[in-house]
Amino acid sequence: MVTDKPGYEHLIQFLTEHLALFEQQGTPTSHRKTLGVIIEEQIAEQIIQLCLQHTELETIHRSQIVREVDGIMYDFQEVLASVIEKPATEEQIELINEVSLLIKNLFDTAIAHLMD
Template sequence: MVTDTEGYIHIIEYLTEHLSLFEHSNNAAQNSTSVMELIEIELSEQIIAVCSQNESLSFNERNAIIREVDAIVYDLEEILSGVINNPVTPEQASFIKEFAGLIKNLFDNVINSLQ
């Protein structure tokens, strides 16, 4: 659905161009949410929005979206493997929120092209 599109490749390239944001976690509070926890929270919120905005999606289409999100999370775990358990900094949180929005936009575009 989305992980095999050029748009997804561009989003992953965008992430890799900004990996330096994840190299230092100096500004993070020690009791802060981890990088992976925040990714999961933000992606979940965006995918819930996708599904609620597209009420006509079938059960199978919703399951396909969930499988795609699982694949995306797996890719992010691979790319950010060294820092996924680190506390998230404010700059990282901002980037993760933007990244999750880009993923939502990608799903919106693919769903709109299917209808």
């Protein structure tokens, strides 16, 4: 649906290009959530929003989205393996939020093509 598309490759490349932001020492947020937790929360929030917006999706499509999100999480954990358990900074959370919105946009586009 999205992980085999050029847009997803660009997204992973974008994340890789900003890897230095994750390797920098910064001030953790007051809640001290790890990058892994923040990534899971942000992506889950966007996928829930996606499913709420696209009520026309059939169960098979929702299952496919869940499988792809699992793959996306795996890819992110691979790219950020060395820092995934470190507390997130505000700057990192902002980038993760931007990336999760881009993931939702990729799915929105794929769903639009699916429903045509």
